[in-house]
Amino acid sequence: MSLTPEQIRQWLKAVPDPEIPHVSVVDMGMIGDISVEADQVRVELVPTFAGCPAIRLLQEQIGEVLAQHGAQAEVEVVYHRAWRPEDMTPEGWAGLRKAGFALPKRLSQDPQELLAEVACPKCGSEAVSLVSPFGPTACRAIFRCHSCGEAFELFKPPV
Numbered sequence: 767m768s769l770t771p772e773q774i775r776q777w778l779k780a781v782p783d784p785e786i787p788h789v790s791v792v793d794m795g796m797i798g799d800i801s802v803e804a805d806q807v808r809v810e811l812v813p814t815f816a817g818c819p820a821i822r823l824l825q826e827q828i829g830e831v832l833a834q835h836g837a838q839a840e841v842e843v844v845y846h847r848a849w850r851p852e853d854m855t856p857e858g859w860a861g862l863r864k865a866g867f868a869l870p871k872r873l874s875q876d877p878q879e880l881l882a883e884v885a886c887p888k889c890g891s892e893a894v895s896l897v898s899p900f901g902p903t904a905c906r907a908i909f910r911c912h913s914c915g916e917a918f919e920l921f922k923p924p925v
C-alpha cells in the first residue's frame with residue numbers, strides 16, 4: 767500500500783478542532799505540509815494561535831487516526847509560519863458560522879482591519895463594539911451588539 771498526502775489529508779478530516787466540534791483540523795487550515803517517505807508520514811500542524819491549548823492533544827489524535835490506518839506518523843508543530851485564515855476551507859468557515867461565531871467579512875492579515883469589520887451574527891448590525899480582545903481563549907475576541915444587545919465571539923486570527 768502506498769500512501770499519498772491527499773489520502774492522509776482525507777483521513778485527518780476525522781480529527782475535530784478541539785474548541786469547535788464539527789470542524790475538522792483540515793477545514794480549519796491547521797494541517798500544513800504532509801510528506802510520505804517509505805511509509806513514514808510527516809504531518810505539519812499549524813496552531814491557529816501560538817498560545818492555543820490542546821496542541822499536544824491534537825498531535826496525539828492525529829497520530830492515533832493515522833495509526834488506525836496503519837500509518838506511522840510524526841506530527842510536527844509548526845511555529846515558523848503563522849496560521850492564516852486563507853488556509854481554511856469553505857466547510858471550515860461554514861462550520862464556524864454554524865457554531866455561532868462572528869466572522870470577519872473580509873479576510874485580512876491585518877488584525878486591526880479584521881476587528882474593524884465585524885457584524886453581529888444574530889441581527890447583522892454593524893453597530894458593535896469590542897468588549898475584550900481576548901475571549902475564553904486567545905483565539906477569540908468578545909463583542910457586544912448595540913442593536914440587539916447580544917454579546918458574541920469573533921474567531922480571531924493570530925496577531
Ligand SMILES: [Zn+2]
Binds near residue numbers: 886887891911
Ligand atoms: Zn445584534
